[in-house]
Amino acid sequence: MEANTGRGISRGMLPLLALHTFTEYYRSDSKPPVTAALIAANTLIYLRPNFLRPLIPHIDHVWFNPHLILKNKDLQRFFLSPFYHIGDSHLVYNMISLLWKGIQLENSMGSLEFASTVASLLALSQSVTLILSKSLLIFFDYERSYYYEYSVGFSGVLFAMKVVLNSQSDNYTNVYGVLVPSRYAAWAELFLIQMSVPGVSFIGHLSGILAGLVYLRLRRNYSGSNPLSSIFKGFGSLLRWPVRFLGNLFGFRMGRITGRGTVGRAGRNVNARPAVDWRCQDCTYDNSGLLNVCEMCGTSRGSSSLQRDRRDSYYDSDGLSMDELRRRRIERFGR
Known part of the structure; x- marks a missing residue:
């Protein structure tokens, strides 16, 4: 959920989040690192331990507010607000949802592609929220305009991930006791949450769904992979280059030892045929x-x-x- 109310902190539900995360990772055949890193980042930002406080801005400086973002060109609010939460239940609900969606998407896409997808969905959902809020202010003069609201939370990205995850599914899913086609599950969840949980950001959730649809349309029109994934792959190759260089320099790669002697790279004839009895x-x-x-x-x-x-x-x-x-x-x- 993406809340726009005051912050109330307790620590009662965090052990539940830790236990659930550990259980799901233990049961999973693969251990997706990007999903784990996102959950850890959200949790550390919420806890703000003393040794990280100089590096982590206070929530008062990162609330997502369209008016302040556009007026001050505040990129800190634009990019960091999804990683902040206002209470245990807010954090735990979003992180459990991220765990379930992240494991499925990262296992199917691969870690680099998944990381680029999350980054794209975050930027798109935040951008759509700005556009919608500004448009509602210009075309509809609400007494309480969305343009001046404050909100935080990862749920805009989660709604976009749900759209991507269910885009090709023909199955049905249960949304708060209502059985709906999986590809429309995000829309059903949007309206059911809005009716049952007061204070959530309708524009933030709606923007997440629209961001997921825009992302899918762009991917269909662009025949290659996600452009951001190429950047992540290049960055990963850059980080691995010193390791490969040192390995080649000092000969860390050892030959394979068998019963007939050492078989390594040195002196090996790559064109030699295997001995036949x-x-x-x-x-x-x-x-x-x-x-x-x-x-x-x-x-x-x-x-x-x-x-x-x-x-x-x-x-x-x-x-x-x-x-x-x-x-x-x-x-x-x-x-």
């Missing part, structure tokens, strides 16, 4: 492809003493005699 033409013993002499009878690979010495008395018309094979075994193996 071969069968001795004299005694039909199967030898390893790494050997050039038969382990059983000592015949060289590719040659046959049967053909070479067929004229000798050691061989009859059918091949080597049993006495000859026994003699050769004794000479090679000593038994």
Whole structure:
């Protein structure tokens, strides 16, 4: 929910959030890092521990207010207000919703694509809120204009994520006891929350839905991936470059060790064919492809003493005699 009321802080529900988050991550096959980072960021900003207070602005300086944002060009209010919450229930409700949506979207998109999607939805939802608030002020002179309201919370982004998540779904979902098609679940939740929870920001939630629709339309019209994802990938590659450089410089990549010796990058012929086992033409013993002499009878690979010495008395018309094979075994193996 995106609340626009005064702030009341308690800590009673935070253990519930921690337990639920730990349980869901334990059950999940993958552990999506971006979702975890978003939940941690929202929670730390809400708690404002002493060692982070110099870095985290107070909520009074980041309330989303269209009038102040446009008048002062206040980007701090524009970008930071979604990460602030006014109470335990406000934070816990939004973070549980983020956990459920984030795990599904990040597992299907990948972490980099998901991070760029969240950034895009945040910017779009905030922008749509500004446009709607200003338009309502210009075209409709409300006694209590949305243009001057204060609000905070991540729910605008969550509504946009819900639109993206359910855009291709043909299933039905339960919204507060009402069964609706999944692709219209965000609209149903918008009106049900507005009727049942006083004080929430209708414009903030509506802007989130519209932002999700705009995002999907832009993605359909743009054949490539999300442009922001390319920036995130480039940034990730930039961070990994020093690690790769040091690894190549000091030779951190070790060769693979097998029973026949060390197989690594050094001295390796990439065009070499794998050794193929071969069968001795004299005694039909199967030898390893790494050997050039038969382990059983000592015949060289590719040659046959049967053909070479067929004229000798050691061989009859059918091949080597049993006495000859026994003699050769004794000479090679000593038994």
